[in-house]
Amino acid sequence: MIGYKGKRAVVTGGLGFIGSNLAIALAEAGAIVDVIDSCVESCGANEHNLDGAQGEIHVHRVDVAETLVVEPLVREADFIFNLAGEISHTDSMKRPERDLQINTVSQLHFLECCSRRAIPPRIVFASTRQIYGIPQTLPVDENHPVEPVDYNGVHNYAAEHYHWLLSRLGRIDAVILRLTNVYGQRQALHLPAQGVLGVFLRQALEGQRMRLFGDGLQLRDPIHVSDAVRAFLLAGLATVKERVINIGSGAPVSLREIAGLLSEEVGLPAPELIPFPEEYKRIDIGDYYSCIDRARAMLGWQPAMDLSEGLRETLDFYRTRRAEYYLKST
Amino acid sequence: MIGYKGKRAVVTGGLGFIGSNLAIALAEAGAIVDVIDSCVESCGANEHNLDGAQGEIHVHRVDVAETLVVEPLVREADFIFNLAGEISHTDSMKRPERDLQINTVSQLHFLECCSRRAIPPRIVFASTRQIYGIPQTLPVDENHPVEPVDYNGVHNYAAEHYHWLLSRLGRIDAVILRLTNVYGQRQALHLPAQGVLGVFLRQALEGQRMRLFGDGLQLRDPIHVSDAVRAFLLAGLATVKERVINIGSGAPVSLREIAGLLSEEVGLPAPELIPFPEEYKRIDIGDYYSCIDRARAMLGWQPAMDLSEGLRETLDFYRTRRAEYYLKST
Numbered sequence: 001m002i003g004y005k006g007k008r009a010v011v012t013g014g015l016g017f018i019g020s021n022l023a024i025a026l027a028e029a030g031a032i033v034d035v036i037d038s039c040v041e042s043c044g045a046n047e048h049n050l051d052g053a054q055g056e057i058h059v060h061r062v063d064v065a066e067t068l069v070v071e072p073l074v075r076e077a078d079f080i081f082n083l084a085g086e087i088s089h090t091d092s093m094k095r096p097e098r099d100l101q102i103n104t105v106s107q108l109h110f111l112e113c114c115s116r117r118a119i120p121p122r123i124v125f126a127s128t129r130q131i132y133g134i135p136q137t138l139p140v141d142e143n144h145p146v147e148p149v150d151y152n153g154v155h156n157y158a159a160e161h162y163h164w165l166l167s168r169l170g171r172i173d174a175v176i177l178r179l180t181n182v183y184g185q186r187q188a189l190h191l192p193a194q195g196v197l198g199v200f201l202r203q204a205l206e207g208q209r210m211r212l213f214g215d216g217l218q219l220r221d222p223i224h225v226s227d228a229v230r231a232f233l234l235a236g237l238a239t240v241k242e243r244v245i246n247i248g249s250g251a252p253v254s255l256r257e258i259a260g261l262l263s264e265e266v267g268l269p270a271p272e273l274i275p276f277p278e279e280y281k282r283i284d285i286g287d288y289y290s291c292i293d294r295a296r297a298m299l300g301w302q303p304a305m306d307l308s309e310g311l312r313e314t315l316d317f318y319r320t321r322r323a324e325y326y327l328k329s330t
Numbered sequence: 331m332i333g334y335k336g337k338r339a340v341v342t343g344g345l346g347f348i349g350s351n352l353a354i355a356l357a358e359a360g361a362i363v364d365v366i367d368s369c370v371e372s373c374g375a376n377e378h379n380l381d382g383a384q385g386e387i388h389v390h391r392v393d394v395a396e397t398l399v400v401e402p403l404v405r406e407a408d409f410i411f412n413l414a415g416e417i418s419h420t421d422s423m424k425r426p427e428r429d430l431q432i433n434t435v436s437q438l439h440f441l442e443c444c445s446r447r448a449i450p451p452r453i454v455f456a457s458t459r460q461i462y463g464i465p466q467t468l469p470v471d472e473n474h475p476v477e478p479v480d481y482n483g484v485h486n487y488a489a490e491h492y493h494w495l496l497s498r499l500g501r502i503d504a505v506i507l508r509l510t511n512v513y514g515q516r517q518a519l520h521l522p523a524q525g526v527l528g529v530f531l532r533q534a535l536e537g538q539r540m541r542l543f544g545d546g547l548q549l550r551d552p553i554h555v556s557d558a559v560r561a562f563l564l565a566g567l568a569t570v571k572e573r574v575i576n577i578g579s580g581a582p583v584s585l586r587e588i589a590g591l592l593s594e595e596v597g598l599p600a601p602e603l604i605p606f607p608e609e610y611k612r613i614d615i616g617d618y619y620s621c622i623d624r625a626r627a628m629l630g631w632q633p634a635m636d637l638s639e640g641l642r643e644t645l646d647f648y649r650t651r652r653a654e655y656y657l658k659s660t
Contacts, residue, residue: 096438104434104488108426133498147494151438154495158434158488164477165484168463 001230003237005030008076012036012064012110013043013083014057017187017194018126018179020049021225022081022232027055029233034073036084038063043086043102044188048324065109074114074121079236082110083126085156088193090279092152103155111162115171123163123174124235129246131157131178134285139252141291142178142244149285164243175235180248180290184225184310185317190326196255197222201311204262205318207330210271213280216256221249221289224305224314234299241298248290249303261311331560333567335360340407342366342394342440343373343414344387347517347524348456348509350379351555352411352562357385359563364403366414368393373416373432374518378654395439404444404451409566412440413456415486418523420609422482433485434492441492445501453493453504454565459576461487461508464615469582471621472508472574479615490574497573505565510578510620514555514640515647520656526585527552531641534592535648537660540601543610546586551579551619554640557633564629571628578620579633591641 009026013019014035026033039045039061050057062069064084074080085103086092092099114121132140133147148154163174183197190202197220203210231247259271276284295301305313318325339356343349344365356363369375369391380387392399394414404410415433416422422429444451462470463477478484493504513527520532527550533540561577589601606614625631635643648655 096442097435100435100438105427105430108430112426147498148491149495149498151495154488154491157491158484161478161484161487165479165481168477168479 001029001233004079004233007078008032008034009079009081010034010036010073010077011081011083013085015039015046015049015059016044016083018182018225018228019081019083020186021184022083022229023050023057024053025229025233027053027057030055033057034077035059036064036070036073037061038084040102042088042091042191042193044191044194046186046188046324048321049186051324063106065106067109067113070110071113075117077121080114080121080123081232081236082123085126086152087128089130089150089152091193092150092155096151099151100155103152104158107159107162111166111172115166120171120173122236123172124232125160125163125174125176127156127160127176127178128153129178129180129248129288129290131160135288138287139289139291140246142242142246142294160244167243173240174243175238175240176244177231177235177247178244178290179228180288181220181222182225182228183222184314186225188325189318196220197258200259200262201314201318202327204266204268204315206328207266207268209268210259210263211274212255212259212271213274213276213284216259216271216273217254219252219254219287219289220258221252222258222307223247223249223303224310227303227305230304231295231299231301234301238299242294245295245298246290246292247295248292250292252287252289253307258307261308265312265315331359331563334563337408338362338364338406339409339411340364340366340403341411341413345369345375345377345379345389346413347374348512348555348558349411349413350516351514352413352559353380353387354383355559355563357383357387360385363387364407365389366394366400366403367391368414370432372418372421372521372523374521374524376516376518376654378651379516381654393436395436397439397443400440401443405447407451410444410451410453411562411566412453415456416482417458419460419480419482421523422480422485426481429481430485433482434488437489437492441496441502445496450501450503452566453502454562455490455493455504455506457486457490457506457508458483459508459510459578459618459620461490465618468617469619469621470576472572472576472624494573503570504573505568505570506574507561507565507577508574508620509558510618511550511552512555512558513552514644516555518655519648526550527588530589530592531644531648532657534596534598534645535652536658537596537598539598540589540593541604542585542589542601543604543606546589546601546603547584549582549584549617549619550588551582552588552637553577553579553633554635557635560634561625561629561631564631568629572624575625575628576620576622577625578622580622582617582619583637588637591638595642595645
């Protein structure tokens with residue numbers, strides 16, 4: 001993408017799933033990339049995620065709150081992509097203080113550091129559609145009430161507010177992407193917290209028959225990581241009219257369809273339907289899909305990857321790198 | 331008020347301005363009151379605030395995050411009034427981490443503790459109209475967008491979300507009061523962070539000519555602390571239809587009018603108009619007044635105290651207790 005050649009970009013959480021794909025795309029576009037990642041494995045960091053990356057990527061293994069290391073990096077950056085964070089919803093209910101520390105306290109330190117520059121930096125922040133909670137209307141647009149169903153959502157939303165506040169004060173220039181389910185290469189499929197698509201992909205790759213909670217007809221609007229990455233790149237360069245932008249597929253599909261596609265692809269029997277486990281039911285949100293009109297209008301973005309094709313490419317990626325992604329052989 | 335006789339009530343921040351007035355009212359209504367207060371003076375705690383209180387009030391000088399002390403108290407409580415917190419907007423911009431610690435981190439610990447009971451407790455939380463930021467429409471109702479202009483607002487709003495989340499999960503039963511400017515007895519008038527009415531009152535009591543930023547025509551809807559206390563008492567007993575309720579006067583008045591009334595009352599010349607200092611201008615919100623229809627409908631509440639009468643009573647209170655409230659003699 002034009003606009004990044006020779007520029008300096010910081011990617012927090014750059015050893016994680018979306019972060020590493022973004023760092024690679026930036027380097028391929030000619031940017032000099034500084035990855036900042038605390039390497040907390042449960043947050044999705046994987047040392048192999050940058051294996052074979054072309055171009056100039058420097059990895060700094062520190063928390064984003066480590067001002068001494070972080071400050072010189074953000075001072076020089078033309079763009080900051082802020083993807084560091086804990087994403088587990090269930091863990092956040094078991095260890096809320098840990099989630100608060102990672103998603104809010106560290107973000108405060110990081111953003112205070114970013115905001116001390118003479119020129120307010122463009123920061124693209126990775127937020128989540130989870131903050132909306134149970135949809136009151138579908139599709140969910142950016143004005144939908146925010147009613148998170150777990151601590152992770154509360155803490156992410158507080159971090160969104162930091163971005164807004166400092167932007168209103170003219171100290172940073174933020175764009176917030178509220179991402180729907182993202183799937184694709186470089187996800188920590190072995191961790192339980194990677195969302196339903198991550199679980200399906202692992203099961204497909206390990207030859208395990210998939211199980212669906214309830215009737216499996218809950219709608220989602222998953223996007224391939226390459227589309228998510230393009231949204232970040234466009235948001236880095238966009239003229240800001242609104243600071244919050246939904247990123248989703250615009251084409252809802254049921255979990256049963258997704259699991260069906262994957263099962264077929266790897267030659268597994270059709271998914272099994274099982275009763276909803278209590279732990280998940282409590283924080284389940286029913287059908288979900290985003291309105292992506294604002295992303296179309298403001299970023300000129302829309303998803304390019306077809307779901308079947310995206311799932312096939314994803315399976316191909318992991319098949320050749322089982323060990324790096326802790327996948328059992330079948 | 332009927333409904334509190336013989337009941338146990340916890341009041342966090344109960345040595346502070348509104349908290350102490352509430353603790354006294356609860357004890358007078360026959361409740362057994364446990365005050366929890368970390369006694370951080372900058373937050374408004376004053377040891378004299380409970381001087382001469384009738385009835386049964388026990389004071390526990392700990393932070394609300396001190397689970398070992400707090401848990402037995404909340405376990406037995408019929409009502410929890412949660413007023414602990416830092417309220418300084420300007421300080422929150424200078425020391426954001428401190429504000430986060432007091433208003434969000436401590437609240438998480440406290441609410442987790444409250445939510446471990448078999449029966450979800452009614453918790454009435456003191457929030458602030460400051461979270462709305464600059465009004466986009468007037469009067470401001472509860473659906474107005476939340477766009478805080480300082481860290482204090484962000485952290486308070488995160489604490490609101492904790493109350494909602496745990497209520498949605500059925501672990502507590504919260505009501506959130508978004509308070510406008512409150513004035514009256516037992517405020518820490520000597521602290522700069524007590525809001526514009528606190529500053530005016532101190533100046534009136536110390537014989538100092540008042541100064542208004544700009545033209546002084548900014549509207550506010552101040553309420554007397556006795557009205558605020560009544561809102562808390564009603565919210566403790568209310569059947570919850572909505573969890574967020576604005577509490578304001580319903581009758582906007584300019585800062586110049588308020589300062590004029592006070593100046594007249596104490597025989598000072600009319601207030602002086604001075605240019606807006608940069609530090610305050612940055613976080614000023616212009617005119618503000620709340621829509622209080624929901625409070626009327628849900629709590630059967632409306633302000634009873636007339637502004638002139640309230641200011642006179644307030645002056646009378648402090649005149650006899652200058653030393654306790656660090657007021658210079660004139």
